[in-house]
Amino acid sequence: MIVDKLFLYQFRNLKNQDIKFSNRLNLIYGNNGEGKTNLLEAIYLLSITKSFRQSNREDFISFQEREASVFADIKDNVSLKNIGISFFRDQGKKLFINHNEEKSLSNFIKNLICICFTPNDLLMIRGASELRRKFLDKHISDYEPIYLNYLLQYKKALKNKTILLHQGASKEQILPWNRILADCGFFIQQKRIEFLQKLEEYAKEIYSQIAPNDDSLNLVLKNNFQNEVSKDALLIKYNNYLSQEIMFKKSLVGIHRDDLLVFLGDKDSKKYASQGQARSIVLSLKLGVLKLLESKLNESLVVLLDDMDSELDDSRREMLITSIFEKTEQVFISGVNKNILDFLKNNEIIKVFNLTCGKVCELC
Ligand SMILES: Nc1ncnc2c1ncn2[C@@H]1O[C@H](COP(=O)(O)OP(=O)(O)OP(=O)(O)O)[C@@H](O)[C@H]1O
Numbered sequence: 001m002i003v004d005k006l007f008l009y010q011f012r013n014l015k016n017q018d019i020k021f022s023n024r025l026n027l028i029y030g031n032n033g034e035g036k037t038n039l040l041e042a043i044y045l046l047s048i049t050k051s052f053r054q055s056n057r058e059d060f061i062s063f064q065e066r067e068a069s070v071f072a073d074i075k076d077n078v079s080l081k082n083i084g085i086s087f088f089r090d091q092g093k094k095l096f097i098n099h100n101e102e103k104s105l106s107n108f109i110k111n112l113i114c115i116c117f118t119p120n121d122l123l124m125i126r127g128a129s130e131l132r133r134k135f136l137d138k139h140i141s142d143y144e145p146i147y148l149n150y151l152l153q154y155k156k157a158l159k160n161k162t163i164l165l166h167q168g169a170s171k172e173q174i175l176p177w178n179r180i181l182a183d184c185g186f187f188i189q190q191k192r193i194e195f196l197q198k199l200e201e202y203a204k205e206i207y208s209q210i211a212p213n214d215d216s217l218n219l220v221l222k223n224n225f226q227n228e229v230s231k232d233a234l235l236i237k238y239n240n241y242l243s244q245e246i247m248f249k250k251s252l253v254g255i256h257r258d259d260l261l262v263f264l265g266d267k268d269s270k271k272y273a274s275q276g277q278a279r280s281i282v283l284s285l286k287l288g289v290l291k292l293l294e295s296k297l298n299e300s301l302v303v304l305l306d307d308m309d310s311e312l313d314d315s316r317r318e319m320l321i322t323s324i325f326e327k328t329e330q331v332f333i334s335g336v337n338k339n340i341l342d343f344l345k346n347n348e349i350i351k352v353f354n355l356t357c358g359k360v361c362e363l364c
């Protein structure tokens with residue numbers, strides 16, 4: 001799939017613009033604070049409706065304005081579609097496919113799948129478990145969009161249960177929510193395990209290429225409950241904790257506390273991986289997802305590489321860009337430096353855009 005054209009309306013500092021992209025490589029360069037990450041964020045939003053940053057709906061709308069929109073023409077192997085999102089300061093957001101409102105999130109997210117690499121990715125190894133769950137949940141939803149429906153249902157039930165616990169509700173009032181948590185939770189847990197098994201195969205191989213002298217990469221889903229074999233077995237686990245949860249007035253266990261553990265040999269990377277190893281692990285996981293999704297969907301994905309000149313030295317950056325470029329079709333790269341793609345010989349496939357004062361201008 002390819003983002004052919006992007007239409008922005010009052011999106012952060014980018015205001016109103018139509019941009020036609022290259023279907024291979026797009027370089028977006030500009031000084032700090034000009035809006036490069038905003039542009040990549042706009043594309044990413046069309047894939048999952050959430051940002052890769054800690055942002056909420058209101059942040060996307062230009063200061064002083066009441067609404068913002070991002071629309072794009074997306075080409076895939078079989079069709080050309082227009083998809084879009086509008087954000088309203090007071091009324092939430094609306095999704096569109098071919099200018100008709102789309103209510104189903106799982107239908108919407110099928111149309112564009114992006115994998116994003118940002119300098120913050122290292123937090124995925126070192127940071128809170130929530131970041132690793134987000135990584136898993138996003139890409140399992142890409143792999144199997146129905147997963148997102150179960151996840152949303154689970155989150156809604158958990159929210160209701162939490163409110164009831166807080167209000168000091170009785171066991172009888174909470175049990176129906178545990179039933180939903182167990183039903184959806186069982187599905188989510190199974191899908192997480194299946195996905196990790198598949199991802200591990202790809203990520204292991206990629207890691208061994210990047211770091212041939214290191215121990216091998218292993219992925220494990222850590223959960224409070226052992227991998228239960230049925231919804232009923234999972235329900236029993238949820239219900240076993242209910243008295244304690246009522247006492248503490250909060251939810252104590254469940255698949256919303258799962259974590260993705262990444263081991264190098266038998267060492268937990270969260271504690272022991274060096275900075276360089278952590279970076280290589282993130283690359284292996286993301287490149288692994290890229291390969292896994294492309295083989296499942298038979299369709300190339302869109303890759304976003306933000307801030308490409310901030311952390312990597314020249315040779316690592318070239319290696320990363322070349323390997324991604326070989327694996328996929330359309331890539332967006334942002335950076336301060338206009339020359340980061342000079343090592344590529346074929347200029348015809350590259351479009352270069354300069355961003356100044358929130359205006360995107362294509363260089364001829
Ligand atoms: N809702 C908004 N309305 C208007 N401007 C906004 C809004 N949200 C963020 N901005 C502006 O966008 C700019 C930041 O954009 P962005 O993070 O994309 O910059 P960048 O080019 O990626 O910078 P860097 O090179 O430092 O990463 C800031 O100047 C910020 O004030």
Ligand SMILES: [Mg+2]
Binds near residue numbers: 037038
């Ligand atoms: Mg940036």
